[in-house]
Amino acid sequence: MTDPEVQRTPRVGVLAIVGVGLIGGSFAAALRQAGVVDKVLGVGRSPGPLALAKRLGLIDEVATLAQAAAQADLVFLAAPVGAFPALLAGLLPTLRPQAIITDAGSTKADVVQAAYQALGDRVSQFIPGHPIAGAERTGPEAADAQLYRGRNVILTPLPENTPQDRQWLTQLWEHCGARVLSMGAAEHDTVLASVSHVPHFLASVFMAQVAAADDADLRLNLAGTGFRDFTRIAAGSPEMWRDIFLANRQAVLAEVAQVRDVLAQAEEALAAGDGVKLFDLLERAALARRFWGSRSGLS
Amino acid sequence: MTDPEVQRTPRVGVLAIVGVGLIGGSFAAALRQAGVVDKVLGVGRSPGPLALAKRLGLIDEVATLAQAAAQADLVFLAAPVGAFPALLAGLLPTLRPQAIITDAGSTKADVVQAAYQALGDRVSQFIPGHPIAGAERTGPEAADAQLYRGRNVILTPLPENTPQDRQWLTQLWEHCGARVLSMGAAEHDTVLASVSHVPHFLASVFMAQVAAADDADLRLNLAGTGFRDFTRIAAGSPEMWRDIFLANRQAVLAEVAQVRDVLAQAEEALAAGDGVKLFDLLERAALARRFWGSRSGLS
Incomplete structure (x- = not known):
């Protein structure tokens, strides 16, 4: 994502959503509505929500973690943070060199730690994030392209992240209507x-x-x-x-x-x-x- | 209110609302909408809300406590419970013999005690009550004839209250759309x-x-x-x-x-x-x- 062209016109060729519920589904829907994503893959534990997400048009295809990592320009982790170590480890072997992983986890210090442990010297590809948006409703059926409009999204970038990648992700969130803030994980x-x-x-x-x-x-x-x-x-x-x-x-x-x-x-x-x-x-x-x-x- | 005719067709000739905010104003509006009240008097500390309540058609006339007591068939206390001793004492001298006083106070044991102290052997005319209805909005402008629809109203009747009076008040609340429950004050x-x-x-x-x-x-x-x-x-x-x-x-x-x-x-x-x-x-x-x-x- 260091190509200056990509930076000026933020686009996502292939987006992989890990966890196609309210948070993940709404991110996909918002980027689709903004017209900046070409293809969306859905990854999940259980077939029911994935099938529903496909029927609702939130995702184009169901994929495994390895398949998603091999194709995606952006991987969005919208699963419980307890699952992150396993998810990151599952993505790493086939992860494309220029791909970015970000997340929606409600805590950040533990996620940062998990990212360093799982990704090692490729941790520069992980930009931690947290969209602050309501979650009383759950599941793909609750996904809403407007969910992030006017809401805060906090990024807690790592020293290893490039300014270009940070700006690209910031602009994508802004395409969802969000206000992006940066601060330390702690x-x-x-x-x-x-x-x-x-x-x-x-x-x-x-x-x-x-x-x-x-x-x-x-x-x-x-x-x-x-x-x-x-x-x-x-x-x-x-x-x-x-x-x-x-x-x-x-x-x-x-x-x-x-x-x-x-x-x-x-x-x-x-x-x-x-x-x-x-x-x-x-x-x-x-x-x-x-x-x-x-x-x-x-x- | 022991006339069996009155009991079968609950009506209020003159209703006096003490405190014309959300709770008091909504009670007046609901009874008016049900067509069971002829005239509504408003009593309050400050002229602003009273004037507004009159302009909004919630009350017909502004009255003093003594004037309200001299005319009202039903007095509804929708003021802070701390003011009840003074209000009850102010009502007593001119209170009509068949009038009923009820209230909307959020606590009942203290209200019952205040009623016994202020009203003495005329405590039979006081039936303690508590409509459980939201109060984020305040003032006469928030009054709503639908406020009590489907909501619980708790009465904590005194042994001195007659069954007829209790039933009459119960039916009035039911005309507001409320569900009426009885229990002890404690x-x-x-x-x-x-x-x-x-x-x-x-x-x-x-x-x-x-x-x-x-x-x-x-x-x-x-x-x-x-x-x-x-x-x-x-x-x-x-x-x-x-x-x-x-x-x-x-x-x-x-x-x-x-x-x-x-x-x-x-x-x-x-x-x-x-x-x-x-x-x-x-x-x-x-x-x-x-x-x-x-x-x-x-x-």
Whole structure:
């Protein structure tokens, strides 16, 4: 991908999507809609989603990892990060010398480590990435060419990546309508622990606590829209989220500990009947959330 | 309201709404749409919302508490529960002998206590209630005749209430499209602590923790739809929620303590890298949330 022509007009001859669900399928659909991809291969564990992805026109052909590596200009890993070591090892033997691999993994330090281990001196062909886009819906049927429009995509490039390759991938994401940011893998993991992983951790803990109550049926029967919103993320894939928590363990534990400190302060204020302290905390939270809501374009 | 004719065809000659925001305005709008109310009076602290409610046709006239009590067949308290003692005391001197007062307060044990103290031997005229309906939007402009359609309304009747009055109020709520349930005030407060108050407590604590971080701007810039849903309730009125937490302090603290126990187990599993335990918790939460989502009609 060091040809300056390719850089100026970012195109993908053959795109291989490993994991043709919401994230992978939407990437393929967005690049197709932008008219910058010629052919899309789909790679996956189970035949059902692959067949559906083909029927939906998200992919042109089903391929094995080795077949995909032998043909693809760009390989997009949209599988659980726990599978990355095996996937990278499976791609390496037939990987084309100019091909780029990128990913959609929710954690980056572990993915970077896996890439160095699996790819060795060809790690320059791997550019780590993370599109921040909703995933309540799953599967190829949820794929949407508009999914990344206005959303942030974080790249955590390696020193080995060439500026040309980084720019090419950046432009492809911009063709999907995304805003691309670069930062270090460790910084990414700390920030995402805070605004993505900890909310999921807390929502799951809370949901498990409610479901374990003796009167869980009554509670759930009387739960309203606040409960609905607060717990929505807890419905996410247990497998995927277990992998995320384990992969980003230190950062998640550090953030949870800080949340526990604030929780202890709030409990203390409530136990003491201290309305002033309680109001102060609630007001800080409400103002921050309203300010975010007015700026984020998400609420 | 003991006339059997009235019971069979529930009507309200004069309805007084104390607090003409989303909750009060929607109750008036729903009863008007059902064609069961003749005249609506609006009572409030500030002239702005009252004038707007009149312009929107939610109320016919603005009234003082004493004027409302002298005319109303039904008084609906949709103000913060902290104001109830003063409101009930203000209604009592001119309250018509057959009038019913009900409310929309999010806590019930404290409201019941306030009613006994303020109304004395006329407490039979107060039927405590709590419509469980969303309140992200506020003010008369958010009022919606459909707000209560398919939603639960909990009544926590007093032994002093007559069966006729309870049935009359039940039928009025049913005219708003609501499903009416009856339970004890203490049971209501425990259940609501769990599925409403604790989520708000946790969302506010989390939001305050994120907003206090040195890199809060970066975090909030990268927050996505999961963060949006998880924190939405934290934008709610600090004044209203302070009152709710203080009013339901014991039940909220007891539930928060139980959530902290589950949180400690989850942290322990994560710290130990115990993927099996972590998966088990996440799966229990995900299955419970998905089951709820499929039944609740809310998601």
